[in-house]
Amino acid sequence: MPDDSQQAKPEKNEAQLLAELRDKIDNIDAQIGELISARAQCALDVATVKSSFSQEKMSTFYRPEREAQVLHRAMERNQGPLKNEEMGRLFRELMSACLALENPIRVAYLGPEGTFTQAAALKHFGHSAVTESMSAIDAVFREVASGAVHYGVVPVENSTEGVVTHTLDNFIDSNAKICGEVVLRIHQHLLVSDVTKLENITRIYSHSQSLAQCRKWLDEHYPNAERIAVSSNSEAAKRIKGEWNSAAIAGEIAANVYGLTSHSKNIEDRPDNSTRFLIIGRDDVGASGDDKTSIVVSTKNEPGALHNLLEPFHTYNVDLTRVETRPSASGTWNYVFFIDMYGHVSNENIASALSQIRERVADLKILGSYPIGVL
Template sequence: MTVKKSKNGGAEAQIKKLREQIDALDVKIQALISERARLALAVAETKQQEGSNNFYRPEREAEVLRNVLARNQGPLSEEAMARLFREIMSACLALESRLRIAFLGPEGTFTQEAALKQFGHAVETAPLAAIDEVFREVESGNAHFGVVPVENSTEGVINHTLDMFMASPLKICGEVALRIHHHLLGKGNDPQGAHSVVSHQQSLAQCREWLDANLPGVKRVPVASNAEAARLAAADVGTLAIAGDTAAQLYGLHMFASNIEDRPDNTTRFLVIGTLETVPSGNDKTSLLLSSRNRPGALQRLLAPLAKNKINMTRIESRPSRQSMWEYVFFVDIDGHMKDRKVAKALADLEKEAAFLKRLGSYPKAVL
């Protein structure tokens, strides 16, 4: 907004008037947020009277955020507006029941950023050392949900996550898409004097071209996580780390170069795992685990029910079944919810054709 000088006091008087208007709006906004919180508590009380203790509904939150995006007319961006509402919903939900979210740690990883993007900051987060530990924490009931990485747009799938679904009873309850920005971090004053650059092996791969051009003689050392890389860099001026904003802030590191990822669209997809079965939100995805019968044309026959029922398959990955040599299972993502009529018909046909079919879950597509 352009501030114009007025005849009765100039720019300072105009600014004072605008700030008074902002203060008046803040009072109204705060009152409305408090009223929303009271309504959220009323919803929780109604659920408790009906014997339900499940207060988190991902399909409802997805609906709210989609409506926020549809209503937004600026000047705030759609993402900024949606993140504001995410935090309001997170705070309101915490009044009903504070969620405990397990994630692939330690503190400062991109997985933690994904967890906070999905659930907001009014949750308790629990960093764990490995993907299988996140699954076990949720299976045991010590965490309501878990967040684990599943694929990167540059480097492909995270096999450990896919393999865990073969035996785990957990379902996929949601997904998070996180734009990954890598920064070169360190404690010293000159990155050219460093003897090594450390990061997760996928992050090193995602920044390969930048490292070749700018630090060709520096040794690259893969470590368990970007947060661990930041911790090592904080302890040694000769060590550089590739990590994100959260890790930089957590370990007090200088940012020598920002956004050094080779592809500007570098994105990682994360899955929310839990025991919850979601209802249709209107824009959903379903994940399946399949194996085919051992006969010619098995894969084509296996996937035929999807084409027959006009179901869009968005991803397919194969993994060794671990049951016998040279047998594989397929991880498949399709558009739609398993309760949708067309999807239900396709799954019924798949069951007849597949040697094995496991429904991993239907969930809202990532909104943010």
């Protein structure tokens, strides 16, 4: 007979194992809660210190370069199993909630409610930010310039349809500074309402860019439906609420806002379809260590003007990421160039290149140096 001490202990059953794991989760949750509260208190202490030494506006409490650094570190420390982007989003919302204890950031965006621009604003600032809908890109710039909001969010380019020229044109006369960027993966859905008769859809509403992004899908599935371009995808979503023979192309946020159903999902022609948005404010942004700089340049109307503009970038090894040309309002056949480059304006090579360029062009305006989008 074997000794009782050598007999194997009975294995734990499923209920016992799950109970132990849930107790472990509860203990971890308690620790997380305490640490979140401690972090929130530190954020309030930072606000108190800043307030006691400065009379500046609330917008200075939000530091784009500081938040980018925090997000980068959170993602670098991540050991899984969560993906880096998921970890970054958790910290994004935590910082948003902590900042809202002081005073929620107010952000103007190209509306109405439910647009991709609002989704970009929430992605960048977190859901504790207060988003305010504007009817036009011009209005977003005006709200920022007047101080009515802390920041604005405007679309600048789509990977399928190219630049948003209206945004670029607004920078020429505005004093707004670019404070950040956010890239949003664009998923387009065919939305229907509770009164839509699916077999009788004869018209499809959407913004002109969204219709273009889904052209092949529409040709295949609704070749005879009239495609009606409206001011925004949210406007399209609102229109179909009372029309039994219509559908809309818009994103998930519009479906949620207006109580619609996604009849067909991810109908964009290109799976990598994305839009880049710019964050605009009134203050310059310090270096984060992973930055871009944007400028607008008006060249002199003379032979070799483009070569004179681009040569210093090559000389000082500045990596350009985008060059766009727009007609100048100052005269026929005159042009302005919108240029994005890697690095901060405080970097020696960029400062040297811009100093040389300034001597060669009619006008040079630094739109801003800002952290490259983290999430």
